[in-house]
Amino acid sequence: MEELMKTLKQQIVEQLNLQHIKPEDIGDDQPLFVEGLGLDSIDALELIVLLQQKYGVKLANPADGPKIFHSVRTFAEYISQHRTK
Amino acid sequence: MLYINGTVCISPQNTSDNSVFLPEVKPYTGNKIYCVDVDYTKFFDPGSIRRMGRLIKFGTAAGMLTLKDAGVETPGAISTGTGYGLMDVSQKFLHNVIDSNETSVSPTSFIQSTHNTVSSNIALMSGCHAHNNTFAHRGFSFESSLLDAFLLAKEGYDNILVGAYDEVSDHSYRSMKRLGLLREEPCTNTELFTAEQKGTIAGEAAAFFLLSKEKNENTYGAFAGCKTFSAPANADELKSITTAFLSANNLSANELDVVVSGHCGDSRLDALNEALIDSLFTQQTILVYKQLCGEYMTSSAFAAWLAARIMKLQSIPETLIKVNRQRQPKNILLYNSHRGNHALLLFKHV
Amino acid sequence: MQVYVAGKGIITAIGNNVAETLQSFRKSKSGISHITILPTVHAGTLPAGEVKFTNEQLAELAQLPASVSRTGLFSLIAAREAINDANIPHLNKWRVGFISANTVGGMDHTENIFKAFHEDHTKADLSDVEQHDSGAVTGIVAEKLGIKDFVTTISTACSSSANSIMYGARLIKNNLADVIIAGGTDALCRFTLNGFNSLMILDDRPCTPYDENRKGLNLGEGAGYVVLVSEKVAETLPKKPSAKLVGYANANDAFHQTASSPEGKGNFLAMTGALAMSGLPHEAIDYINLHGTGTLNNDVSESIAIQRVFGMNVPKMSSTKAFTGHTLGACAGVEAVFSIIAMEEGMIFPNLRWQTQMKEVPFKPVTELMTGVEVNHVMSNSFGFGGNCSSLIFSKIK
Structure with missing residues (x-):
């Protein structure tokens, strides 16, 4: 899980082009959206693409996004349960 | 007549700072030239800048700098023009669609790909809820937005932000190459006109103008008229269209002081200007x-933008001069054409 | 100065011309179907309002070479119908303009040649390269129509053709032109289909605008144009114009690049601006042709803004995008033609497939075709990306 979270932080920074943030600065439990990292609805769509490209998980309903993408930890937990690659 | 009360241009030259006026020319070798970036972190927060394509950055920045130059926080309306639109992000998106066989497509480039991205960005940043238009008609894009501004002024609007912008994208550059419009031999931009040659160099810029009905201490000069027309059959027809345009604006050719000509360095095309x-x-x-x-x-x-700066400073940078007749730059005519789209613009010193 | 509507022309998934369109409305026949013409991996899964003609068939209809982009073919077919319908005597003695709108230009051709072109720029057909940009499409059609005086293209996302109609009207009112063919065109292409799909706002069923359980929009394609004329031209017409353009406004939401503000500020400003220009009280509006894309965001913002403008006494309203899909740069041109048909025929189109009341507003759209209705004033809304919001108001000439 620790390893997956570390990789995920790098992938998030890359996918969202977060030039001003270093992967290691993102806390495992820090909220990614609004008051946390400040991501928005477009970023949520980008994370859906990331999920599909890197882990082979297709998220059909964007409404599921907020729960899954709440933090790096919740994101990693979801991936480890559903990944196909 | 509308007064130019603010103007800023971001281009391949150092043009974004109005305290100087082309003190030197930046030389480039090759057949495409790109804008000199300004510090975009001054305009955009890190959260939004990370998503922006190049044209969105330099287009929006030129518009916002123009508002600042004019001391206007929120313009009365916005009207802009762009020939190719947001081509760089469009091609990025298209690569993504095709490479992933439409299965894994990232939305960010698509969101920015509509032609109105720059004008709506400026509306967003300046809090402008009024009229907002974007024209995308090749060599008439800027002129259409200018005509829009003239109509708006008659309809009760004031402090109208107009401007135009295009970028060198991989796609537009390849297209110009395919259409045979570019120099094939390596060329330095400063030597564009030194020899009889075929082809030109691909370029880009964003220039904006804050147009008002009242002049003030920052006024550069005035836009007095604009005419667009399709390719004239020959030089005589061009001459009569130009004469008619001048007389419609109560001017004779002799009363003009300066003519800015859109020579592109392709001697076949420049023959008409000559x-x-x-x-x-x-x-x-x-x-x-x-x-x-x-x-x-x-x-x-x-x-x-050049005409506006010249009118205000009443001096002409050496680098622009093809023929010098030592006239004070009061009445300035611009004649430019782009592949069948011909335009005349008239400027007056005030 | 009044601006009259002297003619109209249209092609969408529900008909190649005004007569066929009217037939589809009379039968409440939707044009939403599986994609069969556009080559895309989404053909079986994402329905759209596709015009069921190949480019070759359209080219024959348009009398243009099949090398012209689909956007251009639609444009000429609809613009020519509009000009023929107006039947203006001695058209060439007037100052005539063609103000068109589109969002994708020749993208349908570009995406076919793109890969090869970027590997080797000498590989692509000149005409495909030449007609990529939005203005190129307008230029090809204007040349075929022989229009020279005023030709330009507006591209403000989904409000594009409302703004071209507005610009045309303003040229006439300011006595710069006498006759303007104004509207817009757009063809389905993989660029927009995948773009909207990446935003996850496409419905995988036929769309249900203004329904509580709506899932998103279906894209459509086609073109719609009206012929706007000055009073002086109107007097010479053999067929009396049936409508006037009495109000319009272009406003910006200035809220977000793609989403509408929750209270629909831009929508509100567009509708109130158009009403103010028309001089009509809001009670006079008999029908609103909604922007009504079927996305969660648009339909909520638009309906809240409608409630702010009209209070509890809202006019009859429907989204015809349930018939045609969202035709993007063409939609306001298409829906301007629908607005005029509504007045001429005394007809209000149903908001097809509507079932469940939206919880945010107390009103619902018209769900069954209404005929024999007196429709004197119609408002048509078109709102787009970048917060571009425009409303038009047409009035019937009795």
Whole structure:
């Protein structure tokens, strides 16, 4: 899980082009959206693409996004349960 | 007549700072030239800048800097023009669609790909809820937005932000190459006009103007008129269209001081400009500008920025001068064409 | 100065011309179907309002070479119908303009040649390269129509053709032109289909605008144009114009690049601006042709803004995008033609497939075709990305 979270932080920074943030600065439990990292609805769509490209998980309903993408930890937990690659 | 109360241009030259006026020309070798970036972190927060394509950054920045130059926080309306639109992000998106066989497509580039991205970005940043238009009609894009502004002024609007912008994208560059518009031999922009040659260099810029009904201490001059027309059959027809345009604006050719000509460095195309100058403008100072910004669909906006700066400073940078007749730059005519789209713009010193 | 509507022309998934369109409305026949013409991996899964003609068939209809982009073919077919319908005597003695709108230009051709072109730029057909940009499409059609005086293209996302109609009207009112063919065109292409799909706002069923359970929009394609004329031209017409353009406004939401503000500020400003220009009280509006894309965001913002403008007494309203899909740069041109048909025929189109009341507003759209209705004033809304919001108001000439 620790390893997956570390990789995920790098992938998030890359996918969202977060030039001003270093992967290691993102806390495992820090909220990614609004008051946390400040991501928005477009970023949520980008994370859906990331999920599909890197882990082979297709998220059909964007409404599921907020729960899954709440933090790096919740994101990693979801991936480890559903990944196909 | 509308007064130019603010103007800023971001181009391949150092043009974004109005405290200087082309003190030197930046040389580039090759057949495409790109804008000199300004510090975009001054305009955009890190959260939004990370998503922006190049044209969105330099287009929006030029618009916002123009508002600042004019001391206007929120314009009364916004009207802009762009020939190719947001081509760089469009091609990025298209690569993504095709490479992933439509299965894994990232939305960010698509969101920015609509032609109105820059004008709506400026509306968003300046809190402008009023009229907001974007024209995308090749060599008439800027002129259409200018006509829009003239109509708006009659309809009760004031402090209208107009401008035009285009970028050199991989796709537009390849297209110009495929259409045989570019120099094949390596060329330095400063030597664009030194020899008889075929082809031009691809360029880009964003130039904006804050147009008002009242003049103030920051006024550069005035836009007095604009005419667009399709390719004239020959030089005589061009001459009569130009004469008619001038007389519609109560001017004779002799009353003009400066003619800014859209020579592009392709002697086949420049022949028409030469013929017009030889037949009507033998007493005027003749300026050329595409050695500075390159050729692109909305380059007349760059030339309009030059005219505005010249009117205000009442001096002409050496680098622009093709023929010098030592006239004070009061009445300035711009003639430019882009592949069948011809335009005349008239400027008056005030 | 009044601006009259002297003619109209249209092609969408529900008909190649005004007569066929009217037939589809009379039968409440939707044009939403599986994609069969556009080559895309989404053909079986994402329905759209596709015009069921190949480019070759359209080219024959348009009398243009099949090398012209689909966007251009639609444009000429609809613009020519509009001009023929107006039947203006001695058209060439007037100052005539063609103000068109589109969002994708020749993208349908570009995406076919793109890969090869970027590997080797000498590989692509000149005409495909030449007609990529939005203005190129307008230029090809204007040349075929022989229009020279005023030709330009507006591209403000989904409000594009409302703004072209507005610009045309303003040229006439300011006595710069006498006759303007105004509207817009757009063809389905993989660029927009995948773009909207990446935003996850496409419905995988036929769309249900203004329904509580709506899932998103279906894209459509086609073109719609009206012929706007000055009073002086109107007097010479053999067929009396049936409508006037009495109000319009272009406003910006200035809220977010793609989403509408929750209270629909731009929508509100567009509708109130158009009403103010028309001089009509809001009670006079008999029908609103909604922007009504079927996305969660648009339909909520638009309906809240409608409630702010009209209070509890809202006019009859429907989204015809349930018939045609969202035709993007063409939609306001298409829906301007629908607005005029509504007045001429005394007809209000149903908001097809509507079932469940939206919880945010107390009103519902018209769900069954209404005929024999007196429709004197119609408002048509078009709102787009970048917060571009425009409303038009047409009035019937009795």
